Amino acid sequence: MRNSMSKWEMKFGKYAIKNLTLVLIMFYVAGYILMWTAPDYLNYLTLDTHAIIHGQVWRLITWLIIPPSSFDIFTIIMLFFYWSLGTQLERVWGVWRYNVYIFTGILMTILGAFAIMAGMYLFYPGLKDVPEYVEAIFGNGALFYSTYYVNMSIFLAYAFTFPDNQVLLMFLIPVRIKWLGIIYGIMLGVDLFSAAWSAVADSNPFKFMYWFQVVAIGASLLNFLVFFLRSRSHIHLNPKQIRRRAEFRQDIRKNPRVSRHKCAICGRTDEDDPTLEFRFCSKCNGNYEYCQEHLFTHEHIK
Numbered sequence: 001m002r003n004s005m006s007k008w009e010m011k012f013g014k015y016a017i018k019n020l021t022l023v024l025i026m027f028y029v030a031g032y033i034l035m036w037t038a039p040d041y042l043n044y045l046t047l048d049t050h051a052i053i054h055g056q057v058w059r060l061i062t063w064l065i066i067p068p069s070s071f072d073i074f075t076i077i078m079l080f081f082y083w084s085l086g087t088q089l090e091r092v093w094g095v096w097r098y099n100v101y102i103f104t105g106i107l108m109t110i111l112g113a114f115a116i117m118a119g120m121y122l123f124y125p126g127l128k129d130v131p132e133y134v135e136a137i138f139g140n141g142a143l144f145y146s147t148y149y150v151n152m153s154i155f156l157a158y159a160f161t162f163p164d165n166q167v168l169l170m171f172l173i174p175v176r177i178k179w180l181g182i183i184y185g186i187m188l189g190v191d192l193f194s195a196a197w198s199a200v201a202d203s204n205p206f207k208f209m210y211w212f213q214v215v216a217i218g219a220s221l222l223n224f225l226v227f228f229l230r231s232r233s234h235i236h237l238n239p240k241q242i243r244r245r246a247e248f249r250q251d252i253r254k255n256p257r258v259s260r261h262k263c264a265i266c267g268r269t270d271e272d273d274p275t276l277e278f279r280f281c282s283k284c285n286g287n288y289e290y291c292q293e294h295l296f297t298h299e300h301i302k
Helices: 002-015 020-037 039-044 059-065 073-093 095-123 125-129 131-144 148-161 177-201 209-234 239-254
Strands: 166-169 173-176 278-280 289-291
Touching: 002 095, 020 039, 020 059, 020 073, 020 095, 020 148, 039 059, 073 095, 073 148, 095 125, 095 131, 095 148, 095 209, 125 131, 131 209, 148 177, 148 209, 166 177, 173 177, 177 209
Parallel strands: none
Antiparallel strands: 166 173, 278 289
């Protein structure tokens, strides 16, 4: 995975979008403007897969404009909050890695939407004989798709990368963000299970609608789980280690006489032996780096 990511980044990294979170927020602004000035046009921008296969291919992109909620003062606060989180993740991870994470979540949502359509036609072939019913299902179901859950995946990623950072809950109570991430992850899991159960067990003829919610939530969680499981298993630096490496580089800039790499056990540096490899330990609490001989044999610092 490490070599694969490096090759892809070397080949396509120049096309990565800088300040991607700000771009998404500008999409929201455009969506809110449309919601106020021409709300009927929003129906022509949603991720309606039935309309897409009938030629309205612009919906594959324009659904990103659909605003995640009604507009009020709390919307402004939340958008500023996610801009701050996303900007910090992009700075620590790098533009390419952050782009991959965001666009993977978007792609999973699109693929999931088409999977729902394929499954409905497969298990309910009679739907094709009632086109008005089909248009109503997919038209209303597409309203579940917005970048709201993409934003939530940014929050989960930030909580995973900076678990000890604090936020002020209700502007008063300091809380470590990892606890908010855990609580939110549990809430998403419960909502996902509830929607899936309703889609299977509910006798309501419009129970199809629950599957759209399943896809919207599932794409967010799956993007987070896949990206970080693969990162921890196949990439030599997981997000927390990337953060520590960035902090270590900042320390070097402040004190240029410090060696770039130094083992916390034996004290050897890359200046002593340029062939040595150094790694940060994800289980140690702090910026502790170890040479290849002590990475797996040291006692973890808590």
